[in-house]
Amino acid sequence: MLAAARRVEGRVRRTPLLRPSGRDAVWLKCEFLQHCGVFKTRGAFNRQLAALETGEIGDAGIVVASGGNAGLAQAFAAQELGIRATVFVPQTAPEVKVARIRRYGADVLRTGTEYAEAYQAAIDFAEESGAVFAHAYDQLEVVAGAGTVGEEILEDEPAIDTIVVAVGGGGLYAGIAAAALGRARIVAVEPERCATLNQAMHAGEPVDVAVSGVAADALGARRVGAYAFAAQALEPPVSVLVRDEDIVEARTRLWSEYRAASEYGAATAYAALTSGRYVPAPGERVAVVVCGANTDPATLNVDT
Template sequence: MSTLRSVIMDSIMTATMDITRERIAATEAVIRPHIRRTPLVQADLADFGLPALPVIFKLEMLQHSGSFKARGAFANLLLRQVPEAGIVAASGGNHGAAVAYAAQQLGVPATIFVPDITSPAKAERIRGYGARLVIAGNRYADALAASEAHVAQTGAMPVHAYDQAETLLGQGSVGLELEQNAPDIDTLLVAVGGGGLIGGIAAWYQGRTRIVAVEPEQSPTLHSAFAAGAPVDAPAGGLAADSLAPRRVGELMFPIARAHVERVVLVSDDAIRQAQAALWSSLRLVAEPGGAAAFAALLSGRYRPSSGERVAVLICGANTTAVNFDS
């Protein structure tokens, strides 16, 4: 291993060690005045035509800006020193909306780079919160490269969507809330893109609850990383490409996931569509494709709980203009 690579890996491991239950709890206390405690809904899988089994839905799509991302956004802005040049973020949409919202609330100038696949609903939210929106390329990786060039030119503070310690600490507060409100669950299903959400949650639970990752078949970032033993480039396509297709998972989350995520389940685009429709039909819950992906694993049978297993599903985002799925 080269000296440079050793320095990089030492830096990653140091940051990863900082993502502890204690720091997640401390971060949650800082961001609490700015975020919502999102509710739980109890249902039964029989409502969806599956064998009867109680299931808990954590409705994080009701968070400010329409997704869990507001937690990490506020953690970055409140725990780091923001320069006069403001902040910059690259996003498929949800992270950008969250950073724009947090910046608006705290009076900080923000520039958000997104790819052209970003949904109109997400682009509209970003602009509505007063941020400068820049469209760059056709995938998240393109927007990220453009944002990094902007940082080099302006000195703005980058707020990474998933590979930043403060981001993981903020997202870990989802696990803290869920454990407080539903302490007896056996299994939690979480959708994965870059891995900031599942990394923070897994760091909170530390193996005390089974964590199952769910990814689209066309964007198997964590699945590919587990197979390779390290984050690697993976395909970045499919229905949920604007939220679950960053090309590879973050370096910071990977050792946490390897230690505390039991498995990765892959779901098809059709399964995600069916999960969106089922959530609307049975519970009148609106979820974007990425937000419905975790439930798709249950509905499609890709994850089959055992009898009596206490299962929770995270519905992580609702930034979509498609509301009525009945047709």
């Protein structure tokens, strides 16, 4: 984790940790203010810089499959580092994200209706072209880069007891869990309609899950990653599931109370608290990661 922090220093923003105010008794880690509006920029830089150090990246550059945010991050990092980038996205990827990926100079190819199909297309492309594959969430450098979010939280506020984080494929969860091991508990929050980690914990192994719901574009992995599954085996998190309506309400609250234009996936962690699905103990010091802002602002209730 420390190696990742040193590698990405100066490439990514150290985002603020807002202290509690008013009726909210939680700290907010404002990772939606990161380059590209998403935490994945950390892992993207760590992956690409590590590959440059080893001479792994050639003329074909890098390739990634993404629901949108990982593609944004990898495309941005590639542009900054002068690397060619190819991004495979499902047909369901939000146009607001796809347009931004193209603005960062990446080649964007739409494939299939969900992330798993885009993932297979990216794997095939890497084998055929020689491009370096950058995983959206289940790769050591990507996980370690995401884990710098947890390091920053605990450096800025060492007394934090609990970090609440949304889970899709689990890269952010795995990285933060590693950073917080022995220092803070993790609450892993997932939409009921795409709960990869929760189902894996019940099954005792990663399993395929159905993918749907308002947060599926960001949290819609079909199966939790190996690093996330290993992290829960080492120290099980508090697993919380939230409904779509909880996520919508939390997103509205983030806008109305903080003017944070979060996407649904980023509001999922906060939804655990606003819905009452996770109730902190008296005096418990809780930090919530608001991890992305790549949303259509027209869908926000701007009158609140």
